[in-house]
Amino acid sequence: MPTSPMSEPSPEPGRRQILRTAGLGISAMALGSPLLAACKVGSGDSGSGGGKDTTDTLKIGFVSPRTGAAAGFGEPDAYVLGLARKAFAGGLTIGGKKYAVKIIDKDGQSNPQRGSQVASDLINGEGVDLMLTTSTPETVNPVSDACEAAGVPCISTVVPWEAWYFGRGAKPSQKQAYKYTFHFCFGVEQFHQAYTHLWPQVKTNKKVGVMWPNDSDGNAIRESLGPLLKKDGYGIVDPGAYTDGTNDYSSQISRFKSDHCEIFNTFPIPSDFATFWRQAAQQGYKPKIVQVAKTGLFPSQVEALGPLGIGIAGGAYWTPTFPYSSSLTKISSKDLADGYQKSSGKQWTQQLGPSLALFDVAAAALQAATDPRDKKAVAQAIGRLDVQTPVGRLQWGKGPNANVVAAPILGGQWVQAAKGSPYKLDFVLCENSSDPNVPVAARLRPYTS
Amino acid sequence: MSWINAVVQGLFLGGLYALFACGLSLMFGVMRIINLAHGDLAVLGAFGVWWVSSETGISPFLALLVVLPVMLALGYALQRTVLARSLRGGELTPLLTTFGLAIVLQNALLQIFSPDVRSLGPSVGSLATGSWRLADQLSIPYLGVLILAVAVTVLGGLQFVLRRTGFGREMRATAQDPDTAALVGVPAASVYARATAIAVAVAALAGTFLAIHSTFDASSGPTQLIFAFEAVVIGGLGSLWGTLAGGVVLGIAQTIGAHIDPQYSILAGHLVFLVILASPRGRFIALRRAHA
Numbered sequence: 001m002p003t004s005p006m007s008e009p010s011p012e013p014g015r016r017q018i019l020r021t022a023g024l025g026i027s028a029m030a031l032g033s034p035l036l037a038a039c040k041v042g043s044g045d046s047g048s049g050g051g052k053d054t055t056d057t058l059k060i061g062f063v064s065p066r067t068g069a070a071a072g073f074g075e076p077d078a079y080v081l082g083l084a085r086k087a088f089a090g091g092l093t094i095g096g097k098k099y100a101v102k103i104i105d106k107d108g109q110s111n112p113q114r115g116s117q118v119a120s121d122l123i124n125g126e127g128v129d130l131m132l133t134t135s136t137p138e139t140v141n142p143v144s145d146a147c148e149a150a151g152v153p154c155i156s157t158v159v160p161w162e163a164w165y166f167g168r169g170a171k172p173s174q175k176q177a178y179k180y181t182f183h184f185c186f187g188v189e190q191f192h193q194a195y196t197h198l199w200p201q202v203k204t205n206k207k208v209g210v211m212w213p214n215d216s217d218g219n220a221i222r223e224s225l226g227p228l229l230k231k232d233g234y235g236i237v238d239p240g241a242y243t244d245g246t247n248d249y250s251s252q253i254s255r256f257k258s259d260h261c262e263i264f265n266t267f268p269i270p271s272d273f274a275t276f277w278r279q280a281a282q283q284g285y286k287p288k289i290v291q292v293a294k295t296g297l298f299p300s301q302v303e304a305l306g307p308l309g310i311g312i313a314g315g316a317y318w319t320p321t322f323p324y325s326s327s328l329t330k331i332s333s334k335d336l337a338d339g340y341q342k343s344s345g346k347q348w349t350q351q352l353g354p355s356l357a358l359f360d361v362a363a364a365a366l367q368a369a370t371d372p373r374d375k376k377a378v379a380q381a382i383g384r385l386d387v388q389t390p391v392g393r394l395q396w397g398k399g400p401n402a403n404v405v406a407a408p409i410l411g412g413q414w415v416q417a418a419k420g421s422p423y424k425l426d427f428v429l430c431e432n433s434s435d436p437n438v439p440v441a442a443r444l445r446p447y448t449s
Numbered sequence: 450m451s452w453i454n455a456v457v458q459g460l461f462l463g464g465l466y467a468l469f470a471c472g473l474s475l476m477f478g479v480m481r482i483i484n485l486a487h488g489d490l491a492v493l494g495a496f497g498v499w500w501v502s503s504e505t506g507i508s509p510f511l512a513l514l515v516v517l518p519v520m521l522a523l524g525y526a527l528q529r530t531v532l533a534r535s536l537r538g539g540e541l542t543p544l545l546t547t548f549g550l551a552i553v554l555q556n557a558l559l560q561i562f563s564p565d566v567r568s569l570g571p572s573v574g575s576l577a578t579g580s581w582r583l584a585d586q587l588s589i590p591y592l593g594v595l596i597l598a599v600a601v602t603v604l605g606g607l608q609f610v611l612r613r614t615g616f617g618r619e620m621r622a623t624a625q626d627p628d629t630a631a632l633v634g635v636p637a638a639s640v641y642a643r644a645t646a647i648a649v650a651v652a653a654l655a656g657t658f659l660a661i662h663s664t665f666d667a668s669s670g671p672t673q674l675i676f677a678f679e680a681v682v683i684g685g686l687g688s689l690w691g692t693l694a695g696g697v698v699l700g701i702a703q704t705i706g707a708h709i710d711p712q713y714s715i716l717a718g719h720l721v722f723l724v725i726l727a728s729p730r731g732r733f734i735a736l737r738r739a740h741a
Contacts, residue, residue: 067556067559067564068668069668071559071564071666071667071668072564072565072566072666074564075563075564075565110668211711214712239710239711240710240711240712241711241712242707242711242712242714243712243714243715243716245672245715246703246707246711246714246715247462247465247662247663247676247703248458248459248462248700248703248704248707248714249707250454250455250458250704250707250708251451251455251704251707251708251711251714252707252711254451254454254586257585257586258451258586270566270664270666271566271663271664271665271666271669271672272663274566274568274570274663274664275662275663278570278577278578278592278662278663279458279590281578281579282578282579282580282588282590282591282592282593283454283580283588283590284580284582284585284588298565298566300565300566300567301566301664303571304566304567304568304570304571304664305568305570305571305664306568306570306571306572306577307571308570308571308578
């Protein structure tokens with residue numbers, strides 16, 4: 001045995017120093033990402049209206065996952081924050097009074113505890129007037145809960161609305177379960193529409209092999225999407241709920257093969273899908289339609305599959321072809337994507353649209369309230385809002401309930417990028433059932449890779 | 450037939466687990482350090498291989514030849530600078546140190562490589578996706594065979610080194626009693642550093658195969674650590690052949706479990722692990738002095 005900690009004379013300085021250095025390193029890393037990201041966009045503390053006659057500053061909190069498992073969602077945030085800060089630089093004039101606007105962004109670290117903690121820091125420490133939050137229930141739900149409890153208006157997106165509304169304890173009978181928290185996003189109904197408009201484009205035996213994991217998304221989909229698809233005449237072959245992080249899928253593959261499932265649908269985390277899909281290739285399972293949700297949202301996730309990724313069908317809640325502009329920044333969807341690609345050198349991702357839309361809604365909400373400082377008035381104003389955003393026109397009060405606007409998700413396919421494109425893949429929309437204004441670019445082709 | 454396929458796939462999965470567990474087993478066997486940063490070191494290795502291979506366009510296996518010496522050196526330096534000092538602070542300090550190291554590594558990788566998902570699968574072509582189709586429901590994947598072969602070679606090779614060479618004798622002596630070994634002229638510090646170097650290099654090897662098998666990003670390390678740890682415990686702490694057997698048992702338990710119901714896949718692995726811990730052998734593992 002090495003010397004036990006008890007018999008040790010005194011902790012030598014060397015070790016302490018290491019721990020301290022490591023500790024500093026950790027905190028520097030943890031702090032580093034949002035700080036660096038904020039510096040990159042170069043506007044830092046913009047918006048405080050300098051020498052003008054303003055003494056009043058409105059503070060907007062923004063929480064998204066910038067590190068951790070869902071960091072891919074937060075990747076374009078730095079760019080969007082830059083655009084929003086620029087738009088708010090001149091301040092907002094509300095009811096004849098000029099306000100400076102300050103955006104404070106925080107990293108939820110893909111972790112519910114951390115999300116809840118940064119939300120209360122923003123509420124109690126910074127005293128934010130309005131909260132924005134996006135991407136995955138792990139970040140959005142705890143932030144929304146903290147805002148609801150503290151009576152701070154909060155707008156959120158990129159969580160299927162059922163997971164946000166019911167996942168936080170609302171009952172199906174409740175029409176307005178929350179007073180301060182509002183949401184816009186697609187739900188199961190939009191998935192159902194997208195799938196039933198997409199799949200008939202390829203001739204199949206209508207047998208769907210599904211891999212829905214044992215997590216909040218997977219179970220919600222199993223309960224609500226499964227029965228809807230059955231009603232439309234699709235046969236569902238469900239081998240059972242698997243655990244995220246499984247490294248072998250041979251049992252599911254053999255089941256899909258023996259049942260001849262020509263359509264395959266899954267809601268996995270990216271690494272699980274890659275493991276599954278390579279194993280499916282090894283064992284010779286080749287469905288005609290590979291419909292993937294939750295993963296395959298971003299180009300890198302599909303590129304990582306190599307040739308196997310070409311032809312995978314997915315869904316999009318925003319693409320550069322959405323014929324809408326941001327009401328706050330006046331930037332069109334196309335310019336939004338182009339600007340991001342130019343400034344970051346990376347291909348556009350779906351996150352750009354909803355993230356910028358959050359700021360459109362925020363500006364509209366503050367302006368619609370008689371007093372932007374009155375949190376109750378702002379919350380009530382959001383409930384009646386009608387805003388033009390890159391993801392479309394968002395109208396509260398017409399959705400499935402008073403807190404939620406059901407936004408579209410459209411079906412499409414990852415295809416090889418056209419010659420001359422700097423990127424490997426391109427996402428083309430193949431149906432527009434939940435928003436007919438968005439142009440359809442192509443027909444779904446059978447998976448061949 | 451599909452049952453046979455489940456066992457066969459489990460065997461290959463076990464090869465990957467064993468390779469992952471190898472470094473963990475070695476470090477525990479020699480130094481009694483449970484390296485919580487093991488998974489992240491593997492991911493670091495995978496990023497290294499990915500970076501070299503995408504910068505130069507060479508195959509990941511050639512890139513591995515470049516990365517392995519770097520990882521050996523990194524492991525050596527890690528032990529000399531960080532772990533050796535924390536070892537002096539008792540048994541818990543290395544645990545905390547490696548935990549901290551894991552967080553530092555994850556965040557550093559995120560900063561450098563962005564949160565994009567990556568994979569080495571596409572750059573090895575049909576190796577990642579091809580197989581020998583023996584029957585409709587039975588296929589032998591090339592990649593599985595390769596990983597299992599590498600795992601057997603690495604674990605067998607290390608076992609041979611430990612049993613038959615002077616360096617191995619030094620390592621075993623230090624593992625049993627570092628003070629007495631030092632009395633007869635075997636400096637523990639140097640043996641420890643070499644053991645860590647090997648462990649980190651094998652971790653990088655495992656990380657590379659994981660990156661071919663699936664995808665990876667900066668936060669992929671910890672999920673594999675739990676399986677590696679279970680493989681080590683099932684096989685008996687500190688025994689390398691045991692680790693290979695442990696990996697295979699875990700892999701087959703998972704695929705058989707999944708064959709009954711996908712819900713039981715990971716659970717079946719955990720159950721085997723718990724049964725082993727609760728069995729008389731588990732007490733033996735807990736009480737046993739480490740020896741490699």
